[in-house]
Amino acid sequence: xxxxxxxxxxxxxxxxxxxxxxxxxxxxxxxxxxxxxxxxxxxxxxxxxxxxxxxxxxxxxxxxxxxxxxxxxxxxxxxxxxxxxxxxxxxxxxxxxxxxxxxxxxxxxxxxxxxxxxxxxxxxxxxxxxxxxxxxxxxxxxxxxxxxxxxxxxxxxxxxxxxxxxxxxxxxxxxxxxxxxxxxxxxxxxxxxxxxxxxxxxxxxxxxxxxxxxxxxxxxxxxxxxxxxxxxxxxxxxxxxxxxxxxxxxxxxxxxxxxxxxxxxxxxxxxxxxxxxxxxxxxxxxxxx
Numbered sequence: 001x002x003x004x005x006x007x008x009x010x011x012x013x014x015x016x017x018x019x020x021x022x023x024x025x026x027x028x029x030x031x032x033x034x035x036x037x038x039x040x041x042x043x044x045x046x047x048x049x050x051x052x053x054x055x056x057x058x059x060x061x062x063x064x065x066x067x068x069x070x071x072x073x074x075x076x077x078x079x080x081x082x083x084x085x086x087x088x089x090x091x092x093x094x095x096x097x098x099x100x101x102x103x104x105x106x107x108x109x110x111x112x113x114x115x116x117x118x119x120x121x122x123x124x125x126x127x128x129x130x131x132x133x134x135x136x137x138x139x140x141x142x143x144x145x146x147x148x149x150x151x152x153x154x155x156x157x158x159x160x161x162x163x164x165x166x167x168x169x170x171x172x173x174x175x176x177x178x179x180x181x182x183x184x185x186x187x188x189x190x191x192x193x194x195x196x197x198x199x200x201x202x203x204x205x206x207x208x209x210x211x212x213x214x215x216x217x218x219x220x221x222x223x224x225x226x227x228x229x230x231x232x233x234x235x236x237x238x239x240x241x242x243x244x245x246x247x248x249x250x251x252x253x254x255x256x257x258x259x260x261x262x263x264x265x266x267x268x269x270x271x272x273x274x275x276x277x278x279x280x281x282x283x284x285x286x287x288x289x
Contacts, residue, residue: 041282110138
């Protein structure tokens with residue numbers, strides 16, 4: 001009977017001590033475990049000062065040609081031709097004062113929103129883990145060429161969706177985590193073209209999935225046992241150097257004139273800035289299991 005009573009007391013002690021031990025472990029490592037959550041904020045991109053559109057007139061794959069008029073002048077030269085890092089605002093000339101100032105507007109920044117899941121392991125003050133996320137940014141990035149005819153030619157790219165898987169390393173001060181994060185990204189880039197000119201035919205638009213890099217850092221604050229909120233900065237960069245627009249039709253135009261260095265098969269366009277990049281500042285929230 002004494003042994004039974006002793007075993008019973010030992011079992012009761014174990015049952016009452018286990019939750020307390022688990023609570024102590026949770027308090028000692030508040031950022032260990034699996035979590036799901038989301039992130040949302042505002043994305044800002046550099047305006048790519050000096051960006052332009054490059055031309056391949058003889059379709060040899062080298063974009064170092066000048067498009068010439070029938071008189072041999074540069075069809076995109078001054079005073080009314082040239083380039084701007086943004087989308088044309090309905091005008092067809094870069095500097096024609098009769099059309100007013102502000103021919104181009106800056107690239108569009110926008111909101112972003114993501115869902116995420118991850119896992120962390122905390123040892124002392126050090127936290128290591130990973131996070132994966134999927135979401136959308138509303139930014140658009142354009143560049144415009146103005147010809148002396150006059151006409152505007154606009155190449156634009158935007159993000160249909162973006163996914164990433166990143167490592168995460170941080171330092172926890174009680175229930176506050178300071179961390180850095182870095183890893184590969186994978187995005188669907190939507191490329192489009194628009195021109196105010198209707199004499200020629202323009203072909204080349206579409207979407208492409210592209211690998212890139214993402215990285216940044218932030219701070220996360222535990223709220224209660226299972227919830228945390230935070231603030232995060234992220235940088236995104238994707239190579240986008242293979243988008244082409246071909247100009248055909250209307251024989252004898254600057255794009256199809258074979259008599260002054262071009263070819264009747266047309267001219268190819270591409271952007272000079274081959275990096276699609278932007279910055280994100282966003283709030284985060286997570287539920288930790």
